[in-house]
Amino acid sequence: MPTALPLVGNPEAQTRMVHVADTGRLHHACLFEGPEGVGKRTFALWLARYVNCDAPTRPCGNCHSCTLLLAGTHPDLIVIGPDPERATAVISVQQTQELLGTLKLQRHSARHRFVILDPADLLNDESANTLLKTLEEPPAGTHFVLVTARVASLLPTIRSRTQRIRFGPVPLAAMIEWGQTRGLDIKTVEAAAGSPGLALRLAAGEAETRATLRAAVLGAIGQPLGKLFAFTEAEGKREDGVNHAAFAVDIVEELLRDTVVLANGKHVRGDPDTVDRLRGWSEALWPGGHARMSQAVAVARDRLHLNVNGRVVLEALLAQLNLELSAATPR
């Protein structure tokens, strides 16, 4: 019995694989096909742990086998991706020949050795052809899992030697529920269109964008107006300028919120230099300037909703903040 199925969505594909594993009928060459980011590779790696773990509820994550498989250092787990020696993305014949050599050796300690080819559509004719015989009849206890989002790019001779397992996009309701457990906002989840992997990548990229913009906003404030406008212009020129402007407005609001926290004698997180600067802002703004800036943030957001140019909106907001900060005499 598994502890729990590892993926959000695709319960049929997962249950079916668990069932064949439990009944000792795991095919020696499976083809996991379906859109990017739905968990095909994650499931293949989980399956390797599931069938090799001896704990009552598998995979336990703690035994010798699970630990090595989780770390990716188990000698009986072979994951092959694009050849790093090649300029173009390909699983090369050198890689498949080396694999065949390895498969001639005895398994180390695993009951089931796993070979994961991901993405399998990177096999070219030559490398695919070297694998055909072994795919049909691998050494005992060896299982191939071919992972692909472009099944039509695989040679028919490869496809016909595998058992095909289809993974589909994850329904929105399941995505939303899953997103909540990961702290993802609903817009990110919706934008990922049924791909949890894409949602996580979007969220990571968004976090990075925010961190960069936060540093840029902090750097721009307190500068002469010319430099401030150079910053807003650079932000406005990006292809997705409106999104960046919306982010920048969020960040100004976030910084202002920190100044209120500081004004109330509480601590905020951040590096000491930034916290010192925000303390300065807090003294300069509190309370009148802060109220005016909160209003300015609301106005900026409204204007972005009305599709006013992002650069213009940012310019007005940051210029006002600059003015409030320079006009105030720190107490």
Ligand SMILES: [Zn+2]
């Ligand atoms: Zn285990």
